[in-house]
Amino acid sequence: MRDGWQPAAATTVDGGGEELAVMWGGFPLAGAGAGWALVAAADWVTGLRWAPWQGLFELLARQPPRPAAAVAAAIGLAAGLLLAGVGTRERLIVAVDREQVRLRRDGAERSVPRRPVSAVFCDRKHLVVLGSAGEELARERGDLSRERLRDAFAGHGWPWQDVDPHDAAYRRWVEGLPGLPAGADALLRARQRAVDRDRRRDARELRTELARLGVVVRDQDRRQYWRTVTLPLRREEFSDGQ
Structure with missing residues (x-):
């Protein structure tokens, strides 16, 4: 232990x-x-x-x-x-069994139960856990071995994926582009400023706000890409990635 x-x-x-x-x-x-x-x-x-x-x-x-x-x-x-x-x-520490995964960093610990999870994968340096509607239950940055993570999750029966199953659904954010829920464009605009200035805490908080609107966002080369999900009636917030 x-x-x-x-x-x-x-x-x-x-x-x-x-x-x-x-x-x-x-x-x-x-x-x-x-x-x-x-x-x-x-x-x-x-x-x-x-x-x-x-x-x-x-x-x-x-x-x-x-x-x-x-x-x-x-x-x-x-x-x-x-x-x-x-x-x-x-440093990120991940402990996974058949019932839950526990994520520990900076003295803080969070857990994600197995039941609502539909996919687990690595998005570059992030470990991502998705819920049944495709929403992010967790996104944690770290330099952990992709192979070790795959073996740990798959060995306990979790639905490990080699790539993001929703990769094709992402669109690059451009201000004013249609298709976003009301209020999301303003949040993405504020988050882009935070990403450009490397303000990770602000970017995390704005990611959480976007998740509440049903918008999943990921970053690549300081550009934002987004997709939408239909959220369950009740959900817990686990996301902590930038």
């Missing part, structure tokens, strides 16, 4: 020990190395008048080399540790 949160019979899919080793070993070492290299290259960079951040490099070049390199490496190490901590909290 991992952290005591998954069912006893669940299959757990996460990044594993290798992912943690890269984050907690590689990130701090890379940060320390970058800090040391910054000081070591300061004299050379100050001779390149076209190079940016000349003020910073001139300041570094005036410092005693060894103490400056030690301080810069320590700062880089700390930055690497901070990045590793953030990465660990944001």
Whole structure:
């Protein structure tokens, strides 16, 4: 049992020990190395008048080399540790059994029961779970192995799909295009601004608002594509992807 949160019979899919080793070993070492290299290259960079951040490099070049390199490496190490901590909290952990799938990220946990699910698949870096009407019950971003996810879900009898079964139904959003429910065009316009500015929280919230109108949206190269669904009379919101 991992952290005591998954069912006893669940299959757990996460990044594993290798992912943690890269984050907690590689990130701090890379940060320390970058800090040391910054000081070591300061004299050379100050001779390149076209190079940016000349003020910073001139300041570094005036410092005693060894103490400056030690301080810069320590700062880089700390930055690497901070990045590793953030990465660990944001890593996606999936635990699936025959009754439900549990999704854990950043200390928060959500579950989707098996009964209403019609399809499970990977949409690029997102794990997507669809309901009986084709609505999204979950959309979680992560770098988990597609093969491991497929084996976990299919092994517990879930309807795994290699591709989105509704892929052909998506249309690229263009402002004013007919066919959208009332109010959806304004939400898509606001969401496009959030996507362009990389405001992921706003994009997630607006995705949820669109879902309430029966609009499923996905992103590709900062462009929005949409399709509509007829929602059940009662449904729970599980979606958390951008």
